[in-house]
Amino acid sequence: MSGGRSMTLLLLAVIGATLFFWVVLHQISGLWLDVALRPEVREALQRSMDDQKNLRALDANHRDDYRRRFETTRKLLQRLDVIRLNREEMLRRFEVILVGIFALAAAAAAISLRQRYRRAQALERSRYLDRVSVLQENARRHAHEMKGPLTAARLELERAIEGDQEALASVAEELERLTRLSRQQASFAAIGRPVLRRDSLRAVVEEFCATFAKAWPGVSLRFAGGDAEVCADRDMVRQVLVNLCSNSALAIEGEGSVTFTIARGVLDVSDTGGGIPESLRASVFDPYVTTRRTGEGMGLGLSISRKIMIDHGGDLQLAATSTSGTTFRLIFGEMECS
Amino acid sequence: MGVLILALALAAGQPSFTAQGGRVVAIVLPAELLADRDVQRQLGSGLTTTFLVVARQREGGARGAARIEIRFDPWDEVWFVRRIGIDAKEERQRITTRESLEKWWSAPTAIFTGTANRVALNVTLTVLPFSAAEADDARRWIVAGGGSPLVAALIGTTFDAKPIRSWRWQTEVDLR
Numbered sequence: 001m002s003g004g005r006s007m008t009l010l011l012l013a014v015i016g017a018t019l020f021f022w023v024v025l026h027q028i029s030g031l032w033l034d035v036a037l038r039p040e041v042r043e044a045l046q047r048s049m050d051d052q053k054n055l056r057a058l059d060a061n062h063r064d065d066y067r068r069r070f071e072t073t074r075k076l077l078q079r080l081d082v083i084r085l086n087r088e089e090m091l092r093r094f095e096v097i098l099v100g101i102f103a104l105a106a107a108a109a110a111i112s113l114r115q116r117y118r119r120a121q122a123l124e125r126s127r128y129l130d131r132v133s134v135l136q137e138n139a140r141r142h143a144h145e146m147k148g149p150l151t152a153a154r155l156e157l158e159r160a161i162e163g164d165q166e167a168l169a170s171v172a173e174e175l176e177r178l179t180r181l182s183r184q185q186a187s188f189a190a191i192g193r194p195v196l197r198r199d200s201l202r203a204v205v206e207e208f209c210a211t212f213a214k215a216w217p218g219v220s221l222r223f224a225g226g227d228a229e230v231c232a233d234r235d236m237v238r239q240v241l242v243n244l245c246s247n248s249a250l251a252i253e254g255e256g257s258v259t260f261t262i263a264r265g266v267l268d269v270s271d272t273g274g275g276i277p278e279s280l281r282a283s284v285f286d287p288y289v290t291t292r293r294t295g296e297g298m299g300l301g302l303s304i305s306r307k308i309m310i311d312h313g314g315d316l317q318l319a320a321t322s323t324s325g326t327t328f329r330l331i332f333g334e335m336e337c338s
Numbered sequence: 339m340g341v342l343i344l345a346l347a348l349a350a351g352q353p354s355f356t357a358q359g360g361r362v363v364a365i366v367l368p369a370e371l372l373a374d375r376d377v378q379r380q381l382g383s384g385l386t387t388t389f390l391v392v393a394r395q396r397e398g399g400a401r402g403a404a405r406i407e408i409r410f411d412p413w414d415e416v417w418f419v420r421r422i423g424i425d426a427k428e429e430r431q432r433i434t435t436r437e438s439l440e441k442w443w444s445a446p447t448a449i450f451t452g453t454a455n456r457v458a459l460n461v462t463l464t465v466l467p468f469s470a471a472e473a474d475d476a477r478r479w480i481v482a483g484g485g486s487p488l489v490a491a492l493i494g495t496t497f498d499a500k501p502i503r504s505w506r507w508q509t510e511v512d513l514r
Contacts, residue, residue, distance in 0.1 A: 049412060070413055074384055075475075078468075081383050082476035085467050086497050 010110045018103040025095055037084045045077045137288045141299070145181050149174035188287070188300045194233030194311050198337045201267055202227035204234055205260045208241050215242075216249035219256055219271075226262030230332040236308045237330070240316070243301035244269045244328055251275070251326065268319060270327040276318070284318055353507060355459075356446055361513040362425060363402070363457065364446035365391055372443055376503050377465055384412050386469040388499070393450040396458040396508075402450030407469070408439070423448035458510045464501040473497040 052070035056063045083090070153174040159167035202223075209221040248258045251273025261268045276284055283289050285306045290299030302316070309316040313333020320327040351370035358364050367389075371377060380387045389406040407420040417433040425448045433439045450459060477497050 053413065067413060074412065078383065078385050078472060079476040079479050081385055082468050082473055082497060083480070085500070085502070089498070089500070 006114065010114055014103065014106045014110050017106050018099060021102045021106075022095065022099045025098055037080060037087065042077065042080065045073050045080075048073050049077070134287065141288050146178065149177040149181075184300060188304055191304055191307050191311075192236075194236050194308065196231040196233060196312070196335055196337045198229060199232050199234055200227060201230050201232070201262050201332075204232065204237055205241075205262065205267065207234075208238055209260070212242070212245065216245060218254060219245070219249045219252055219258060221245070222257055222259045224259050224261040228262055228265045228267075228332070230265065231335050231337040232312060232332060233308075236312075240305040240308050240330065241269065243305045247301060248273055248326070265332060267330040267332075268327050269330065270320075270325055272325045275321045275323045275326050281318060281321065285316070353461075353463075355461075355509045355511050357511050357513045358446065358448060360425075361452045362448045363393065363450040363452065363459065363511045363513070364423075364448050365393075365404070365461065366446050367406075367443055367463070369440040369444060371463070371505070372440060374503060380465065380467050380502060381408060381410055381417075382412075383467075384410055385467060385472055388466040388469065390464045390466060391447065391449050391461065392464075393459045393461045395450070395452070396460055400450075400452070402448075404447045404449045406443075406447065421445075421447055424451055452511075452513050455514045456510065456512050459508070461507045461509060462504060463506075464504040466499040467502050468499050470499070473499060 049070055052066045052073070056066045059066075153171045156167040156170040156174065160171065205223050209223050213221055245258050248256070248269075248271035251271060253274065256272040258269060258271045261270070280289060285302050287303040288299045289302075306316040309330055309332075313335035314331035315333075317329045317331065318326070319329040351368050353368055353371075354366045356364045356366060372381070377387070386407055386409040389408075391404045391406070393402045395401070402424040404421070404423045409418045410416075411418060415434075417439050419431050419433055419439070419442060421429045427448075431442060433442055449461070450457065474497075
């Protein structure tokens with residue numbers, strides 16, 4: 001819908017609502033005034049005045065009292081007469097004021113609605129572009145990830161056809177890369193729901209440190225202490241820790257460490273790596289966002305990890321990052337255990 | 339001084355215009371105006387009925403005016419009247435009979451002071467139903483009854499004594 005046309009429709013809606021309000025108001029606004037100005041009221045007051053006048057002749061001793069009552073009634077009658085003479089003007093101004101206020105309010109509401117509608121449209125367009133952008137990035141990464149092994153496999157096959165039997169082993173290796181790629185995709189698509197059990201976070205971390213102590217050469221895993229009772233799926237929390245440590249290992253050049261600290265129900269995972277570039281910090285949890293070279297990963301680890309923690313009723317946050325290290329924070333929610 | 343009355347409408351119920359000393363034009367209002375149905379009803383209300391006479395010279399635009407006020411007191415059944423002419427003379431009376439009221443009503447009222455020997459005038463008589471003091475009293479009464487500031491503002495600017503009747507005449511008066 002064009003801006004001019006929507007503005008015209010909006011204007012017509014405001015005018016229509018205002019006219020409807022005026023019609024309703026016009027039907028009821030005179031009621032309260034007309035009750036006071038009914039002819040019976042006037043006649044009753046007039047009769048009362050006549051009675052006071054007649055009484056003064058019959059009871060001269062209370063003449064002053066009758067006079068006072070007469071004057072009180074006369075004043076009342078005169079005030080009603082003044083109001084009656086201004087009835088139309090009073091009602092007209094009353095209606096103009098109320099209709100004016102209504103029209104202003106309706107116009108303000110209409111403008112506000114229009115602005116809200118436009119903002120919603122802009123937001124929807126922006127989200128759509130974001131989704132398209134993610135899909136484009138996804139497609140680009142897939143193409144790159146697949147192109148490498150496929151090209152290599154084709155070249156190795158050509159070599160094999162020419163008689164080089166060792167080339168077949170390379171073909172098998174490239175096919176294995178494609179299989180890994182497919183597995184990564186499948187794991188992202190099939191993140192399960194956590195089965196929550198009450199567990200000691202300290203026990204989870206200690207078990208992880210013991211199991212994966214030598215998983216990343218040059219990276220030592222340290223537990224700094226603390227404990228908390230949480231409802232968690234131990235296997236899925238372990239997957240989160242593996243993802244974080246894998247990233248840390250890539251960020252650490254040479255020797256380094258990953259430290260686990262438990263405090264106030266959260267688990268901080270801090271490494272001594274080179275930190276996350278500022279340009280990536282805002283989108284670090286988005287799928288396919290990575291600093292790795294093509295072929296070294298799809299950038300799904302943090303996205304999967306955050307999804308797991310949100311499924312726990314908590315969250316995964318980037319708590320701090322600098323050139324001397326990065327800290328991710330695992331927050332466990334207050335969900336009921338299974 | 340020769341007096342020439344050239345009222346354009348001379349039919350019954352029309353006012354007559356006379357020249358007075360000092361080049362003053364006076365209007366003589368007919369009793370029929372007091373008997374007009376709307377005027378009659380308003381006079382009986384006990385409110386102050388104001389008759390405002392404005393004379394405008396057709397050439398030159400000079401203006402003159404006079405004011406006549408009549409208030410009926412229903413307790414004593416008398417009329418309190420007041421007349422202020424262009425000559426700034428104020429006349430107040432308490433009138434007890436209808437005949438006396440009509441006689442007082444028909445007395446000349448100075449409405450215009452001319453400079454030329456002959457003036458052509460457009461004369462307007464408007465009847466206002468109540469005085470400013472009575473309007474103010476009614477306004478204060480309503481507001482004192484618990485009216486909001488909006489109602490007070492509405493009433494304060496609304497009570498205006500709009501004419502209930504008006505008449506218009508043209509005349510030429512020789513002031514020599």
